Amino acid sequence: MKKARIALVGNPNCGKTTLFNLLTGSRQHVGNWPGVTVEKKEGSLSYEDYDIEFIDLPGTYSLSPNSIEEKITRNFIVDEKPDIVLNVIDGTTLERSMYLTTQIIDTGVPFILAVNMYDEVMNKGLDIDLAKMEILLKAPVVMLIASREEGAVPLLKAIIKTLGEHPSKKIMVNYGEEIEQAISDIMCSLAGSLPELYDPRWLAIQMIQQDRDIIESSHKNGRFEAWEAIAEKHVAGLRAVYKEDPDDILSEKRYGFILGIIRECVRVRKTTLHKIDITEAIDTVLLNKYLSFPIFALILWLTFQMTFLAGGFFSYWITRGTMMLSTFIHQMMPSGMLKDLMTDGIISGVGSVLAFLPQIIILFLIVAILEDSGYMARVAFIMDRMMHLLGVHGKSFISLFMGVGCNVPGIMAARTLENDDDRKVTVLINPFMSCSARLPIYILIAGMFFGKAAGTVIFSLYFLGILVAIGTAKFLKIFFFRNKSVPFVMELPPYRTPTLKSLLIHMWERSSQFLQKMGGVILVGSILIWVLGYFPRTTAFSDRVSDMERVAAVTPSVALYDKIDAAKSAEQIENSYIGSIGKWIEPFFKPLGFGWKEGVALMTGVIGKEIVVSTISVLYETGENNSSVLRSKMTAEGMTVTSALGFLVFVLLYIPCLATISAVLRETNSIKWTIFSVFYGIGIGYLLGFAVNYFGKLLY
Numbered sequence: 001m002k003k004a005r006i007a008l009v010g011n012p013n014c015g016k017t018t019l020f021n022l023l024t025g026s027r028q029h030v031g032n033w034p035g036v037t038v039e040k041k042e043g044s045l046s047y048e049d050y051d052i053e054f055i056d057l058p059g060t061y062s063l064s065p066n067s068i069e070e071k072i073t074r075n076f077i078v079d080e081k082p083d084i085v086l087n088v089i090d091g092t093t094l095e096r097s098m099y100l101t102t103q104i105i106d107t108g109v110p111f112i113l114a115v116n117m118y119d120e121v122m123n124k125g126l127d128i129d130l131a132k133m134e135i136l137l138k139a140p141v142v143m144l145i146a147s148r149e150e151g152a153v154p155l156l157k158a159i160i161k162t163l164g165e166h167p168s169k170k171i172m173v174n175y176g177e178e179i180e181q182a183i184s185d186i187m188c189s190l191a192g193s194l195p196e197l198y199d200p201r202w203l204a205i206q207m208i209q210q211d212r213d214i215i216e217s218s219h220k221n222g223r224f225e226a227w228e229a230i231a232e233k234h235v236a237g238l239r240a241v242y243k244e245d246p247d248d249i250l251s252e253k254r255y256g257f258i259l260g261i262i263r264e265c266v267r268v269r270k271t272t273l274h275k276i277d278i279t280e281a282i283d284t285v286l287l288n289k290y291l292s293f294p295i296f297a298l299i300l301w302l303t304f305q306m307t308f309l310a311g312g313f314f315s316y317w318i319t320r321g322t323m324m325l326s327t328f329i330h331q332m333m334p335s336g337m338l339k340d341l342m343t344d345g346i347i348s349g350v351g352s353v354l355a356f357l358p359q360i361i362i363l364f365l366i367v368a369i370l371e372d373s374g375y376m377a378r379v380a381f382i383m384d385r386m387m388h389l390l391g392v393h394g395k396s397f398i399s400l401f402m403g404v405g406c407n408v409p410g411i412m413a414a415r416t417l418e419n420d421d422d423r424k425v426t427v428l429i430n431p432f433m434s435c436s437a438r439l440p441i442y443i444l445i446a447g448m449f450f451g452k453a454a455g456t457v458i459f460s461l462y463f464l465g466i467l468v469a470i471g472t473a474k475f476l477k478i479f480f481f482r483n484k485s486v487p488f489v490m491e492l493p494p495y496r497t498p499t500l501k502s503l504l505i506h507m508w509e510r511s512s513q514f515l516q517k518m519g520g521v522i523l524v525g526s527i528l529i530w531v532l533g534y535f536p537r538t539t540a541f542s543d544r545v546s547d548m549e550r551v552a553a554v555t556p557s558v559a560l561y562d563k564i565d566a567a568k569s570a571e572q573i574e575n576s577y578i579g580s581i582g583k584w585i586e587p588f589f590k591p592l593g594f595g596w597k598e599g600v601a602l603m604t605g606v607i608g609k610e611i612v613v614s615t616i617s618v619l620y621e622t623g624e625n626n627s628s629v630l631r632s633k634m635t636a637e638g639m640t641v642t643s644a645l646g647f648l649v650f651v652l653l654y655i656p657c658l659a660t661i662s663a664v665l666r667e668t669n670s671i672k673w674t675i676f677s678v679f680y681g682i683g684i685g686y687l688l689g690f691a692v693n694y695f696g697k698l699l700y
Contacts, residue, residue: 001051004163005080009073009104010088011097012059013377015116017041019088019146020056021505023156047156050163055082061096063103065213068420077107078198084162085111086155088144091121091128092494094262095255102173102254105137108199112158113137116144118151120494125269133265138171147499172201175253178241182208182234189230207231208238209247279374279494286375292382299375300401303366314358322347341530361511363402363409368506372498392417392473396426400469403433404462407656410435411663421481427667428476428677429469431656434462437609441651444613448631449644457645461652468653468684529607532578541571578603592650592686593643593693602650608657642696646689653685 010016024043041056057076058069065071077085085104089097104111113133115121121128134141140158144151174180186204208231238246286295326343333339370376376398383397396417403410410430417423434442442461446454545567552560573579582600589599597616605612616630639647655661655678665674 001046002049002163003053004050004083004159005053005055006084006086006159007076007080007082008054008056008086008088009077009100010059010116011061011090011093011100013374014059014088014090014097015144015146016059016088017056018499018502019114019116019144019152020054021502022146022149022152024054045156048160050160052159054086060100062100063107064209065211071213077104077109078202081109083110084159085109086114086159087111088114088116088146091115091117091143092124092126094128094266095258098258098261099251099254101137102257105171105173106199106202106205108170108202110162111139112155112162113139113141114144114151114155115141116146118143119145119148120496127267127269129265129267133261136171136261136264147496147502173254173257175205175250178238179208179246179249179253182231182238185234186230204231205250208235209250210235282495283378286378287381292378296379296382299370303363306362306366311358311362318358337534340534341527346527357511361507363406364511365503365507367398367402367413368503369498372496372502372506374495392422392425392477396422399426399430400433403430403435406437407431407433407435407660408663411660411667414667424668424670424673425473425476425481427664428673428680429472431660431664431677431681432465432469432472432653434465434652435609435660437657438651440613441605441609442648444616445644445648448628448634449639449641457648461648464649464688465652468688472680472684529578529604532581533573533576535577536575538568538572538575541568545571573600591693592646592689594639594647595637597637598639598647602654605651606655606658608659609651612651640697643693645696646693649692650685650689653688654682656681 008016008020020041020043023045043054043056045052045054055076057073060069060073063070063074063077065074076082085107087101087104089101101111101113115128115130130141130143140162142151142155142158144155146152175183183201183204186207187200207228210231235246238249242249286292326347329339329342329347333342367376370379379398387397396414399410399413399417401410402413407430410433411427414423414426414430417426439458442458443454446457450457545564548560548564548567552564574582578600579596582596582603585599585603586596589595601612601616616634634644656664661674661678664677665671668674
């Protein structure tokens with residue numbers, strides 16, 4: 001089989017990824033581009049005599065190296081030299097979409113133009129003469145409706161035909177007499193000393209545009225100074241003639257080229273000139289000055305309800321299933337360390353992650369529907385002004401909203417942000433959103449110490465998380481990402497009906513990544529916490545346990561045996577390595593108003609915040625639902641109303657769970673920022689927790 005490599009390139013929302021999924025199906029894998037967090041998608045397809053590898057490059061509007069996506073796309077085309085660049089464009093927005101096409105033409109790499117969304121082209125009353133466009137571009141032009149799986153076969157035939165042809169005369173964008181003369185002079189100076197990677201015409205154009213990346217990469221060449229001198233001479237001449245920067249001149253010429261193609265190849269049917277655009281009609285309601293936010297709030301509420309009500313139903317049965325499995329193993333396996341590891345370590349730890357899966361799947365399904373329909377772009381538009389308070393883009397709100405359900409998918413949702421700095425800031429502030437796993441802790445502690453005011457306290461914690469996120473975003477933007485943000489267009493694509501296949505692919509892609517990346521971390525972490533709590537084994541228990549055992553020998557009671565087991569478990573944990581660590585770190589928590597038991601619970605909460613509640617119950621030898629007894633015992637050991645509030649503030653802000661830490665590491669691709677996230681959370685949590693406890697004592 002012959003091998004070929006095809007690069008898929010196009011604007012965001014042009015249907016490029018839908019086409020990629022159509023061509024490659026399940027034969028694809030997702031990773032990250034080296035050194036950055038932008039997704040790298042590769043897939044394969046066998047057709048006729050070729051084994052074709054498709055690379056789905058990031059969506060971008062141009063090849064100007066202003067953003068990571070643009071750099072990745074430009075560098076792959078220029079450096080890797082794919083056999084064909086498959087340029088997917090939205091047929092309803094030719095003028096905007098083909099700007100990227102003109103830059104692909106400049107690279108000199110063979111290309112195919114795939115005019116997608118042709119059903120919408122026809123609905124708008126546009127007739128595109130594809131045959132004439134093919135002649136003018138001197139490249140294959142294919143009609144596609146990727147969402148309906150139409151046009152894939154003609155596209156594949158065009159790919160095979162192009163692969164089998166010898167390179168012929170290529171189309172060139174004519175930039176006018178003065179610029180073409182400059183290009184010609186620079187190309188002459190490059191002759192005989194040109195870096196092998198670069199097409200001479202493309203390199204000359206980049207030097208006229210003063211592309212710093214290309215200029216810096218050319219410094220190693222001995223004749224670079226001669227190239228630069230000639231380029232600077234022509235740039236100065238062009239500025240004198242046109243009274244503007246050469247980059248702007250080139251852009252104008254490219255748009256002139258595009259408009260010429262459109263005039264020759266596109267006709268508008270008179271019968272549809274006054275047809276009402278359905279997208280504009282819907283946007284008059286959804287983007288209405290007064291209705292947009294209430295409608296969006298309603299959609300958020302419905303999303304939240306569906307995710308956690310429907311997901312909660314399935315989570316309940318997953319939890320029941322893990323409990324049944326644990327009980328089965330407990331009954332079938334002989335007593336010993338292996339059984340305890342299986343039931344209390346592996347099944348308990350991994351089961352807590354599996355319980356999240358239904359919510360993750362439902363949430364990603366809803367988000368996929370909102371994305372594919374075109375509404376999610378409107379969400380970013382609606383929230384953009386508000387999100388600028390954080391110093392980030394409106395799309396960050398989507399990530400933060402998802403973080404309220406679970407920080408992990410919220411952090412993963414930051415991938416939709418085009419700018420790398422905005423993406424990192426959004427990832428780093430997401431852990432301050434109160435995830436659903438923290439809610440049981442809020443309910444337990446607030447219910448015990450604040451009574452009827454518990455609801456107000458819980459609401460205040462959610463609001464405090466938002467305030468800390470805003471302050472952190474401002475801090476990061478001022479000190480770390482001050483001059484790095486690049487503005488970008490927030491496109492509002494037309495509304496479309498999502499296809500079931502596309503929704504399922506998107507949903508499974510993200511959900512499977514959640515399991516693969518987070519499951520391993522949780523498994524290792526659960527085993528580690530179990531080992532620390534299991535060793536060393538306590539053989540001699542306190543006199544109190546001995547007294548209870550003597551009473552049980554005389555008057556056996558199930559309740560008493562349960563109490564003995566709980567007491568032994570508490571003493572085992574207290575005397576174990578994790579108990580020793582808890583005693584060691586107790587001075588750290590004293591200023592916050594609570595002791596080593598709460599400290600140990602917070603440590604186990606790094607695995608999953610739900611574990612905090614059960615750990616507290618075990619350490620205080622009481623059931624989770626016996627709140628009155630639990631409060632009396634916690635109060636007896638020094639917990640007050642103010643220290644309880646400080647504890648809740650610390651729970652909100654301190655180290656996120658291991659799954660979230662892993663997500664931060666994956667999405668920032670930086671150990672430095674992951675460590676920053678952990679210690680910044682501890683620091684801000686400690687500071688605010690101490691302030692609440694200290695000033696609370698003065699006021700309460």
